[in-house]
Amino acid sequence: MVADSSRSDAGTAAEPADDRLLEVENLQTVFHTERETIRAVDGISFGIAEGETLGLVGESGSGKSVTARSIMGLVDSPGELLPDSSIRFDGRELTGLSETQYESVRGGGVAMVFQDPLSTLNPVYTVGNQIEEALSLHRGLSGLEATEKAIELLEDVGIPDAARRVSEYPHEFSGGMRQRAVIAMALACDPDLLICDEPTTALDVTIQAQILELLADLQEEHGLSILFITHDMGVIAEVCDRVAVMYAGEVVEQAPVVELFENPRHPYTRGLLRSIPSTQRGADRLETIEGEVPTPNAPATDCRFAPRCPEAFDACREVHPEPVPVATETADADADHTAACLLYPEDETREQAVDRHAIEDAPPGAGAVDSGGESR
């Protein structure tokens, strides 16, 4: 969005935020229960450029899937997006669209691949029928034309004997084949952005690798942007260009993938990286982060990671950290790397840093937005 380029906000920092395909700003998704309001997604901002893959990583319960559903407009009562939230896709504001208006965005603009291929296909319709449904909605194809296109799509995603399998039911497909079929269905919509919500978690390792490869190929072929959601840092390393690390409804660190792996700044990211097998040189045993992700039910007044953070100090319990730019290590000069932790920026004294976070957090709800100038 050109109109927003003047606003250099500390939240999404240096990335030239002018023509990114998807721009999420201060997204807040809450769920009302009888006793409390769960702030499942609590003021996150990120963007995805055309052809880019952004990884959204975090433990379960950190708000990744809710983020995906918020973008798809699939958050139903008792959940809602708070008024300050903004999701711009291809220059169009999606928040506040009616259900009917959203139908044109779903699939056609943004398509989604879900976690469990066993349950994402309707058991009573053939795979072909479900792909053709998408084809008729988004490409106006029907009848024989649609069937031919469906077969073509199944071939594209590597399903052998597609002409026969197009008329089979989901239960006649294996898990991996089903996920391929789901991907074919998403592609049938001809989307610009593909959201993959843990697409390989339910599959075994060899199939997982095949599906990741397939996604990479398709991305190149169709020029797709991908939002890839996973809890698996290993998968992130394989498929993403940039990574946003989520914790308890917030993005705590954001950086290009190499930068993040080489130079993780947030203590939580470091913990996550220590818990994967291959990346840690010389580590004999895997570390895990003790404890669980808290369920945020009030606006943050502290660092939500503090109870589990090995580097926590007093201020962590009183000041809510905002994303700030941190020094980069990789050669990439305009590497845009932010972390939401009171330890940063590292070139300031701890008091200065804490004060800065306290000030940025000051206008309640406004968060990181509109704090320009100060940080650079």
Added chain:
Amino acid sequence: MSRWSYFARRVLLMIPIVFFGTTITFVILRMGPIDPAAAVIGASGDTEAYTSVRRSLGLDQPLWLQYVDYLRDLFTLQFGYSWVVNRGRPVWELIGVYAPRTIWLGFWSVMLPLFVGLPLGFYAGLNPNTLSDYVASFGGIVWRAMPNFWLAVIFVAVLTQSEQLFGFQWESWLVETNIVTPPELQRLWVPENFFGAFKAILPAALVLGSASMGNEMRIGRTAVLETKNENYVETARAKGVPGRKIVYKHVFRNALIPLVPIITGEAFLLLGGSVLVETVFSINGLGYLFYAATINADLPLVGSLMFFFILLSVGINIVQDLLYTLIDPRVGYGGEGA
């Protein structure tokens, strides 16, 4: 195995079931305490007449021979003549008179719940925790809880006094019908006759179908609520399928699967339950005939009616399998559901 060969296998399986059912019937009838010859001659106790009746009825033959004859007659649909209830009248003729009334009653007591209870349940499931949901759910429970005999009596009482209670006469409303007589089932293709027959059976069908209606509503509501939250419904939404089509295409068909056995199960119950309702509304259907035949030890009639009931329940079973096969492609796959 394809689902249609599964279906064919299910149908073939019905043959031994019919055979077994009729055999049990024979055993109960011939080996039980009933002495048909005594029933035929009545209380006179004339031994001469008694033996001659026994001979003429073939009761002096060895049991196995009687059994073979009995099976042969049934499977060639030679039901013989009534011995006691309506002596000398072909069983076929009796069934021809009584069965249509029961079938007409049974048909509407299945259809009314299906077209009233099910849509209400689906509606409540689509709009959970709204006022209309509460009204429908609560009404369903109350309606279901009312015992048939009580409901039947209340219906008769209210309808016969509709003049005083509501200011119009049910009997002469729109078409002339009676409340407690068998419905006229002649020339149903004439709209007037059809409507008259429908109106005549309506109170009885409502009573007989009351439990089914409540059940189907309740289970339809739950089924829709569950299906609505299935992942494939979210997937369909995510690919931009309009809300209305999601409900029709993706929710309803799946929600029907758990309802199939409920609906056919209700149909079974109606077979047994109809005797009571038929009595209150004086419909004189098969239930009444069967009751009379049993009380009077009219063996050919009882046996034939049993056979008729067995065929009817097997038929319902086949309909159930057919519905399953039509709705759910997973039927017969990997040995499940067999």
